[in-house]
Amino acid sequence: MSKIIGVGTDIVEVGRVLKSCEKHSFLNKYYTEAERELIKRRKSCAATNFAGKEAVAKAFGTGFLNCMPEDIEILRDEKGKPYVNLSEKAEKIVILTHELPDGDAVGSSLATGLALEEMGKNVDIIIPEYSKSFSFLPKIDKLKKSSDVEKYDLAIALDCADIKILKGYTKYFEKAKTKIVIDHHSSNIMYGDINFVNPVAPACSQVLIGMFSYFGIKMTKDMATCVMTGIITDTGGFSYGATTETFEFAAEILSLGVNISEIFRRALHTKNKANFELTKRAMDRLEFFEDGKVAFTYITGQDQEEVNAVPGDHEGIVDVGKNIDDVEVSIFLH
Numbered sequence: 001m002s003k004i005i006g007v008g009t010d011i012v013e014v015g016r017v018l019k020s021c022e023k024h025s026f027l028n029k030y031y032t033e034a035e036r037e038l039i040k041r042r043k044s045c046a047a048t049n050f051a052g053k054e055a056v057a058k059a060f061g062t063g064f065l066n067c068m069p070e071d072i073e074i075l076r077d078e079k080g081k082p083y084v085n086l087s088e089k090a091e092k093i094v095i096l097t098h099e100l101p102d103g104d105a106v107g108s109s110l111a112t113g114l115a116l117e118e119m120g121k122n123v124d125i126i127i128p129e130y131s132k133s134f135s136f137l138p139k140i141d142k143l144k145k146s147s148d149v150e151k152y153d154l155a156i157a158l159d160c161a162d163i164k165i166l167k168g169y170t171k172y173f174e175k176a177k178t179k180i181v182i183d184h185h186s187s188n189i190m191y192g193d194i195n196f197v198n199p200v201a202p203a204c205s206q207v208l209i210g211m212f213s214y215f216g217i218k219m220t221k222d223m224a225t226c227v228m229t230g231i232i233t234d235t236g237g238f239s240y241g242a243t244t245e246t247f248e249f250a251a252e253i254l255s256l257g258v259n260i261s262e263i264f265r266r267a268l269h270t271k272n273k274a275n276f277e278l279t280k281r282a283m284d285r286l287e288f289f290e291d292g293k294v295a296f297t298y299i300t301g302q303d304q305e306e307v308n309a310v311p312g313d314h315e316g317i318v319d320v321g322k323n324i325d326d327v328e329v330s331i332f333l334h
């Protein structure tokens with residue numbers, strides 16, 4: 001299966017490229033070792049390869065801004081037909097998600113981190129604060145509060161429709177050489193160099209499962225636990241948004257030995273004290289409008305301070321209104 005991500009063409013002045021190639025610095029900077037060998041045998045390849053590299057970079061939609069000429073290697077097969085090798089040399093990778101991370105944000109970030117670590121990559125997952133209800137997730141202790149890396153080779157933003165909701169971490173995203181967005185919100189503004197957005201998927205974690213199989217990445221039990229947590233929290237335990245794929249993936253995850261009932265209990269039904277206290281206050285303030293079709297409630301910043309809440313402790317409070325008979329819209333402000 002192949003996928004066209006863009007089309008690019010380019011024209012260069014042969015004489016100008018050949019003249020530049022007289023300088024070793026130019027050759028070493030813009031061509032890979034295999035390409036330099038090729039150019040030694042056929043000088044004109046310097047010009048065709050340079051045009052080819054520019055065309056590939058244009059097809060990515062970014063030009064050489066994020067995709068360097070030396071990362072795009074153009075070689076010839078035995079019949080002389082050119083083919084492109086894209087370098088997989090992103091070594092320093094950062095994974096980012098939105099603030100007040102929910103189960104999908106934390107789960108999809110950890111699953112992506114685990115997948116990349118399996119590939120031998122060096123990955124930082126930056127999630128400064130998260131709800132304690134996710135502490136059962138594998139490798140949760142690997143999450144970092146910040147990073148001192150100036151420039152990452154690759155940044156991956158998960159479950160974020162807009163670069164703005166990366167809040168304090170936009171700098172890691174903006175400075176990275178290549179930027180990838182993986183998401184499921186139909187409002188996604190496609191702010192990456194490459195965007196994998198499936199608005200039909202009920203969770204970013206579900207988009208990831210499809211990507212793992214597309215790219216031939218084997219899903220481990222730990223990765224499956226993380227993505228299942230994302231699906232369970234974003235669908236309220238399969239009660240909204242689930243698609244046929246959701247259940248097919250759930251079956252696959254079950255066969256890997258993941259305890260789905262346990263994830264259900266830990267991520268959805270176990271309330272910590274702060275969350276319980278906030279729910280109580282929200283219940284007290286619940287009001288109905290439009291003949292009981294609209295339920296409204298709220299918690300304030302002061303409430304959150306008083307109960308020592310951490311980000312994510314508001315999780316599930318919207319269900320207070322949603323679970324009442326005849327309520328069609330439940331509004332919860334925090």
Ligand SMILES: [Mn+2]
Pocket residue numbers: 104105159184202203204234
């Ligand atoms: Mn989500």
